[in-house]
Every structure is written in C-alpha cells, then in structure tokens.
Amino acid sequence: MNHPEKAAVFLEDKENAKWHDETLWFVRDKRDVVSKSIPEWEELRETASQIKDNVLSNLDEYLVEFERNALANGIKVHWAKDAEEHNKIVLNILQQNDCKAIVKSKSILTEECHLNQYLEKNGVDVVDTDLGERIVQFLNQPPSHIVLPAIHLKKAQVSDIFHDKLNTEKGNHDPSYLTNAARLHLREKFLAAKVALTGVNFGVAETGEFVVCTNEGNADMGVHLADVHVACMGIEKIIPKREHLGVFLRLLARSATGQSVTNYNSHFRSPAKGKEIHIVLLDNGRTEQLGREKFKNSLKCIRCGACMNTCPIYRRSGGYSYGSVVPGPIGSILSPGIDLKKHSSLPFASTLCGSCSDVCPVKINIHEQLYEWRQEITKAQTSINAKSLAMKFANGIFSVPFAYKLGGSMMRGALKLLPHSITYSNLNTWGKERDLPEVPKESFKDWYKKNKL
Amino acid sequence: MNPSREYILNKIRALRQEVVEAPIIPEFEVAEDLVSTFKISSAANKGEVIDREAFVALLESGQYPRIYSTAKGFESYTNITVPQDPHEFSDLSLAVVEGQFGVAENGAIWLDEENLEFRILPFITEHLVILLDKKKLVGNMHQAYAKIGNTKSGFGLFTAGPSKTADIEQSLVIGAHGAKSLKIVMI
Numbered sequence: 325m326n327h328p329e330k331a332a333v334f335l336e337d338k339e340n341a342k343w344h345d346e347t348l349w350f351v352r353d354k355r356d357v358v359s360k361s362i363p364e365w366e367e368l369r370e371t372a373s374q375i376k377d378n379v380l381s382n383l384d385e386y387l388v389e390f391e392r393n394a395l396a397n398g399i400k401v402h403w404a405k406d407a408e409e410h411n412k413i414v415l416n417i418l419q420q421n422d423c424k425a426i427v428k429s430k431s432i433l434t435e436e437c438h439l440n441q442y443l444e445k446n447g448v449d450v451v452d453t454d455l456g457e458r459i460v461q462f463l464n465q466p467p468s469h470i471v472l473p474a475i476h477l478k479k480a481q482v483s484d485i486f487h488d489k490l491n492t493e494k495g496n497h498d499p500s501y502l503t504n505a506a507r508l509h510l511r512e513k514f515l516a517a518k519v520a521l522t523g524v525n526f527g528v529a530e531t532g533e534f535v536v537c538t539n540e541g542n543a544d545m546g547v548h549l550a551d552v553h554v555a556c557m558g559i560e561k562i563i564p565k566r567e568h569l570g571v572f573l574r575l576l577a578r579s580a581t582g583q584s585v586t587n588y589n590s591h592f593r594s595p596a597k598g599k600e601i602h603i604v605l606l607d608n609g610r611t612e613q614l615g616r617e618k619f620k621n622s623l624k625c626i627r628c629g630a631c632m633n634t635c636p637i638y639r640r641s642g643g644y645s646y647g648s649v650v651p652g653p654i655g656s657i658l659s660p661g662i663d664l665k666k667h668s669s670l671p672f673a674s675t676l677c678g679s680c681s682d683v684c685p686v687k688i689n690i691h692e693q694l695y696e697w698r699q700e701i702t703k704a705q706t707s708i709n710a711k712s713l714a715m716k717f718a719n720g721i722f723s724v725p726f727a728y729k730l731g732g733s734m735m736r737g738a739l740k741l742l743p744h745s746i747t748y749s750n751l752n753t754w755g756k757e758r759d760l761p762e763v764p765k766e767s768f769k770d771w772y773k774k775n776k777l
Numbered sequence: 778m779n780p781s782r783e784y785i786l787n788k789i790r791a792l793r794q795e796v797v798e799a800p801i802i803p804e805f806e807v808a809e810d811l812v813s814t815f816k817i818s819s820a821a822n823k824g825e826v827i828d829r830e831a832f833v834a835l836l837e838s839g840q841y842p843r844i845y846s847t848a849k850g851f852e853s854y855t856n857i858t859v860p861q862d863p864h865e866f867s868d869l870s871l872a873v874v875e876g877q878f879g880v881a882e883n884g885a886i887w888l889d890e891e892n893l894e895f896r897i898l899p900f901i902t903e904h905l906v907i908l909l910d911k912k913k914l915v916g917n918m919h920q921a922y923a924k925i926g927n928t929k930s931g932f933g934l935f936t937a938g939p940s941k942t943a944d945i946e947q948s949l950v951i952g953a954h955g956a957k958s959l960k961i962v963m964i
C-alpha cells in the first residue's frame with residue numbers, strides 16, 4: 325500500500341485520528357511558545373544551519389578528527405558502510421562479551437538498520453527501554469513518530485498491553501500506574517544487562533566525545549550499569565566543536581517537545597574504569613545523499629520531530645502511513661534517496677505549505693526538497709511505468725486546487741482555524757478519506773471566499 | 778586498513794566539496810536576575826529549589842531510609858556502606874551531590890566525574906538532591922560551554938529535572954526510570 329491508501333486506513337478510526345491531529349498540534353504549540361521566549365531564536369537556527377553546512381562540507385576531515393580523539397580517549401571505533409555491516413559489528417561485540425540480552429535506548433538509526441530483528445534472529449533478546457518504544461515493541465510495531473514512538477496509541481490500549489505483558493490490573497488506565505509498572509519491569513532489565521546500546525545525538529570532532537539526550541534517563545540507566553556501551557551513530561551526527569553543543573542543545577528540546585532543555589544530556593568521553601565504549605559509525609546511503617546537491621541538506625536533521633508535529637498530513641495520516649523508518653516531512657525527503665521506487669508516493673504526501681521548513685531548527689528547506697523529489701519521481705516514472713500507482717497519485721494531487729491555489733501562510737492559517745466539521749468534511753481530502761483524484765465540487769478557495777470565518 | 782572506513786572517507790572526498798566556514802556563535806543577551814530566572818526554569822522542568830534549612834529538615838525527617846551523600850558538609854548523612862558494585866545502589870532512597878554550576882535559561886546543572894564517582898548515581902537513586910552555589914550560575918548554554926572549556930572528564934552531565942515521560946497519551950508522568958524528584962539546594 326502507498327501513503328494515501330494507508331492514510332485512509334488510519335482515518336477509519338475517526339476519533340483516534342482527531343485526537344492524534346489535535347495532540348500533535350498541541351506539541352507544536354508548546355514549541356511555538358517556548359521558542360518565542362528566546363529573542364535570538366531565528367539567529368540560533370541560522371547559526372545551527374551554518375554549523376551543519378560546515379560539517380557537511382568538511383565531513384571527511386571531521387570524521388577522521390573524531391576518530392582520532394575518540395581512540396585517544398579509549399573508545400573503540402567501528403565503521404559500517406551499510407546496515408548489514410552495522411548489524412554484524414554489533415552482533416560481534418555481543419558475542420565477544422558472551423551477551424545474550426541487551427537493553428537499548430532510542431535510536432532511529434538502529435530502526436533504520438532493523439537491528440532488533442537481526443539480533444533476535446541471532447538469539448539475542450533486545451529490550452527497548454524508552455517507555456514509548458517498549459510499548460510498541462510489545463506490539464511488534466516500529467515507532468510511529470521519532471520522538472513520541474507510541475503517539476498512535478491511547479491509554480486504554482496501553483493498559484491492555486501491560487495487562488497482558490506485565491500483569492497490571494485489567495482496566496486500570498492511569499498513566500502514572502502504568503508508567504510505574506514499566507519502571508519496575510525495566511529496572512530488572514537494566515540491572516541484568518551486560519551490554520547497553522544507545523543512539524547518538526551529537527559527536528564532537530574536537531574532543532571525541534558524544535552526547536546522548538533523554539528525558540527518561542533510560543540511556544544512562546542502561547550504560548552505567550552495563551560493562552559495555554555500544555553507541556550507534558550516523559556519520560552526519562558530527563559537529564566540529566564542543567561549543568557548538570550550546571547551539572544545538574538550546575534548539576533540540578525546544579523544537580521537539582517545547583521543553584527548554586532535555587532532562588539528561590550525557591557527555592561520554594571515555595569509558596569508566598574496567599568498562600568499554602564502542603562507537604559504530606554508519607554510512608548506509610548518507611554519502612550518496614551528500615552527493616545529491618539538491619537533497620544533501622536533509623542530512624542536517626537533528627531528529628527533533630518538529631516537522632512531523634506541524635505537518636497537516638502527518639497529523640492526519642499517522643506515522644505508519646509513510647511506510648518508512650523516519651515518517652513525516654523529513655522522512656519523505658530522506659527515504660526516496662534510499663529506495664526511490666518503494667517511497668515514491670511520499671514526496672506527494674504534502675500540501676507544500678512550508679510549515680515544516682518554518683519550524684525546522686536547522687533550517688532544512690524541506691518543502692522545497694519535497695517539490696524537487698516530485699520532479700525526480702515524475703521524470704523517473706514517465707520513463708519506467710507511467711501507470712504506477714504513485715504516478716496516478718501525482719496526477720491526482722496536481723489536479724487538486726486545495727494545495728496549489730492557496731498561498732502557504734493562508735493555508736496554514738486555514739487549517740488551524742477550520743472547525744472540526746469542516747476539517748473532517750468531504751471538502752478536505754486530508755481530513756477524511758484520501759481519495760485524491762476526486763476533485764472537490766467546490767474548490768477550497770471558492771469555499772473560503774464564500775464562508776470567511 | 779579498514780576497508781569500510783576508506784570506502785566512506787573516499788566517497789566523501791570524491792565529492793570535492795568546497796569547505797564552507799563555520800559561523801562564529803554570536804553573543805546573546807542573558808537574563809539580569811540569574812537566580813530568579815533559574816528558579817523559574819527549574820520549576821518548569823518540575824525541579825524544586827529549596828534552601829539549606831528546608832534541606833536539613835528533609836534529611837532529618839526520616840523519609841529517606843537509605844542516603845548516600847558526597848556533598849561537602851553533608852557527607853555525614855550517608856547511612857549506607859558505599860558499595861563496590863554500583864548495582865547495589867538500586868534501592869537507594871536519596872543521593873546528594875554537588876553541582877558545578879547551573880544555567881539560568883533552562884535550569885540545567887552541570888556535573889562531571891569530579892561530582893560523580895559513580896556515573897549511575899543521579900539516575901538510579903529514587904530521589905536526587907543537588908547542592909548549587911548561587912554565585913555559580915550562568916545565563917545560557919553558550920556561557921555554560923565556555924565555562925566547561927577544555928576540561929577533560931570521562932563523563933559529564935547536564936541534568937535539568939526529575940526523570941519524565943509523556944509516552945502514554947501525552948500525560949506527563951514524573952519518575953520514568955531515573956530519579957522521581959529533583960531538589961536543588963541553593964547555597
């Protein structure tokens with residue numbers, strides 16, 4: 325199924341879809357409030373963007389510098405050109421340590437590599453320790469959002485899952501009660517694990533240290549109790565200097581959840597006495613993307629999730645409708661670079677309203693890249709198979725005046741202001757069924773003119 | 778030579794990119810009253826700033842059966858045998874440590890190995906108290922990193938509040954995995 329088909333499935337549960345939409349908008353609102361409390365916000369974004377420009381233009385040097393310093397700090401450094409090699413390296417470390425069970429904190433990169441499935445096939449028990457990730461892991465699902473992994477589930481569902489897996493009281497939906505049950509369950513896992521795996525938010529070339537940010541403290545509970553810490557890091561996560569952390573840490577949490585800073589920002593420079601730290605540096609298509617002039621900026625992403633929370637399509641179609649590890653606007657410009665055919669409908673899952681680019685803390689021109697990918701896909705498909713579903717979809721959206729006749733800002737305003745009855749009526753194809761080729765009888769523009777709010 | 782390392786580096790080098798200069802981080806204004814700004818930020822993170830008296834009362838209240846304190850002047854409140862193995866902290870009720878400095882804009886406090894003989898301590902303890910000198914506050918994260926400078930510590934931490942999650946229907950719950958409360962004693 326492509327994006328519009330899966331979105332239709334998501335929208336079948338109208339109440340849940342509405343909740344999803346409103347809740348993410350609420351998170352977006354929090355981001356607005358906290359970012360506006362900092363007068364230099366725009367200057368900070370610009371600075372962050374420029375630091376990332378510098379990183380990408382000098383990535384080879386920074387990687388070598390990072391490696392040299394990390395080695396000097398007593399960290400073991402591994403290089404993986406693709407997911408398969410990455411997974412083998414991790415398994416190897418586990419086997420050398422005779423380890424059959426690991427605890428893992430949130431790492432989108434390991435999702436990208438399908439590490440859990442690989443390790444499980446090889447007899448390793450993997451426990452995701454971020455609460456949201458543990459919930460979806462119990463369901464054998466991937467996260468549906470990169471910051472809020474279980475945002476598609478309601479507390480009653482979580483309660484059922486925990487009743488089943490953790491023996492909590494049936495029908496007790498209280499989030500505090502459920503969280504405490506998970507706390508007790510995961511404590512046991514933390515105390516027993518010999519190896520802990522984390523992602524990496526930032527790797528600092530100048531010092532060879534790396535930073536991991538969590539609100540729950542789960543990354544630290546894992547690594548400080550285990551003997552071995554394996555940190556998996558995309559090569560684009562490098563920043564040149566320690567002082568640059570100041571810029572990114574100011575932006576990250578404010579953009580992600582509207583907090584002024586993440587609760588725990590841990591700087592790992594060298595292993596504690598008697599322990600080991602491994603870093604796995606992964607390419608997996610990143611150098612390819614770096615070579616695509618129009619799309620290389622997508623590598624600046626710090627995975628804050630703001631573009632998802634703001635996106636009218638993401639909010640109304642859910643993370644799973646994208647069928648890619650990173651959903652939402654940023655996923656829609658990263659994924660086609662990995663598998664153009666599989667992800668050809670994603671760049672069309674956008675109104676091109678530009679809200680994603682407006683909120684992005686590193687100023688990625690997301691909506692422009694979505695447009696560029698459409699050009700690429702349309703070109704590729706005219707030559708391969710003009711009748712593919714994605715192409716039909718492309719034709720569909722190009723004929724819908726909704727997205728194209730309205731200016732970006734007006735459209736954004738409208739989406740926010742429209743009452744529920746309108747947003748979820750037949751007029752708004754994204755609000756209800758996603759049957760794009762059917763052009764609304766009355767164009768949105770006309771309707772808006774007639775019914776000014 | 779590691780073939781994947783060479784493969785990745787060569788692929789980047791083959792792009793022959795022109796190096797774009799890194800920007801200079803501008804100097805931004807900070808709040809005038811650092812203490813009250815810090816308190817507001819900390820409260821927003823669900824931390825709580827208390828004074829020495831309230832802290833001593835708390836220590837002597839008997840509500841924390843197992844205390845480990847490394848903070849100067851308060852070491853005597855430690856009532857456990859310091860373990861060899863950090864796993865044994867798993868039933869610790871209260872840890873008391875000294876913070877190096879605080880950041881007014883977000884309530885974050887910097888700790889490194891000087892304050893954390895056991896890296897696990899601020900996470901595994903049920904409740905955490907950090908002692909912080911009023912005079913050691915900076916305005917924002919840029920000043921914070923300027924203060925950290927080139928110090929070399931195997932582990933460093935900015936912590937800003939008790940452990941939190943909102944993963945169940947976006948309801949905020951305090952005490953996901955780490956400390957269920959954070960109190961900051963301003964001295």
Ligand code: SF4
Pocket residue numbers: 579624625626627628629630631632654680683684685686687688690
């Ligand atoms: S693209 Fe920008 S807004 Fe989206 S997740 Fe990445 S950094 Fe955040």
